[in-house]
Amino acid sequence: MGNxxxxxxxxxxxxxxxxxxxxxxxxxxxxxxxxxxAAPRIGVLEASRRLRVARGTxxxxxxxxxxxxxxxxxxxxxxxxxxxxxxxxxxxxxLRQAGGHDQVAERLSRIVEILEAHTxxxxxxxxxxxxxxxxxxxxxxxxxxxxxxxxVRTSTVIAxxxxxxxxxIPLVRATAAARRG
Numbered sequence: 001m002g003n004x005x006x007x008x009x010x011x012x013x014x015x016x017x018x019x020x021x022x023x024x025x026x027x028x029x030x031x032x033x034x035x036x037x038a039a040p041r042i043g044v045l046e047a048s049r050r051l052r053v054a055r056g057t058x059x060x061x062x063x064x065x066x067x068x069x070x071x072x073x074x075x076x077x078x079x080x081x082x083x084x085x086x087x088x089x090x091x092x093x094x095l096r097q098a099g100g101h102d103q104v105a106e107r108l109s110r111i112v113e114i115l116e117a118h119t120x121x122x123x124x125x126x127x128x129x130x131x132x133x134x135x136x137x138x139x140x141x142x143x144x145x146x147x148x149x150x151x152v153r154t155s156t157v158i159a160x161x162x163x164x165x166x167x168x169i170p171l172v173r174a175t176a177a178a179r180r181g
Contacts, residue, residue, distance in 0.1 A: 022067055028053065030176035032061055033071070034169055042073055085113070085131035087138050088159040091145060092124035094152045101126065104150040111143045111148075125156065 025033070031051055035042065044062070048055040048134050065071040080088070095104055108128065110119050115130045128145070132138035138158070145154055 004080065015067060015180070025065070025172065026056070026179050027176045028057075029061055029065060029170045033043050033065070033172050034059065036074075037169055040076075048067070050140065080115070080131040084133055087132040087135060088162075089130050089138055090157050091128045091130055091142065092120075092155045093126040093128065094123075094154070095125040096152055098151050099150050104148055107148045107150075108145065111141065111144050115147075 014044070028051070030147055032047065035047055035050060042050075044058050047060045051058065064072070074107050080086075094103075095101065105117060105119075108126075110112055111130075113130050113132055115129045115131060117126055119125065121128045130138070130145075132141050135158075138156075142154055142156055145151060
């Protein structure tokens with residue numbers, strides 16, 4: 001019962017913060033997130049030393065950030081190219097409108113080369129980021145996607161280079177600064 005009360009309390013705190021229009025992180029949260037991004041294997045004690053705050057403060061902030069869904073994991077980041085998947089592409093899917101996206105998404109999740117899939121607005125219904133070993137292998141992946149019941153057609157663009165990689169730290173900094181200012 002105590003855990004349920006804790007979860008409800010966190011959710012209410014988030015809702016109150018969002019209602020006031022304030023970001024859900026502050027300067028210390030931003031510094032902690034940045035530190036964890038730079039040194040993901042750092043311990044709570046070392047983090048408290050580097051941030052010059054109490055160990056309990058770091059632990060409480062981590063717990064709160066996790067409960068709010070701000071920090072979603074601590075796993076290693078994998079470069080698909082380093083394990084032989086050097087081709088990256090974005091595939092837009094048009095879906096049959098009957099049946100919904102959930103069944104398609106569940107079947108797409110079985111194709112290991114699909115790194116992520118998003119329901120989107122615009123001319124397509126879903127956008128997938130996929131990887132393959134070669135262009136010929138990419139054709140195999142696209143064929144597997146088209147074979148999923150509910151997928152009507154696809155449109156594919158191959159990424160030539162990543163000019164701005166996935167990043168969140170600039171957003172974290174700006175969000176914390178908005179709370180300050």
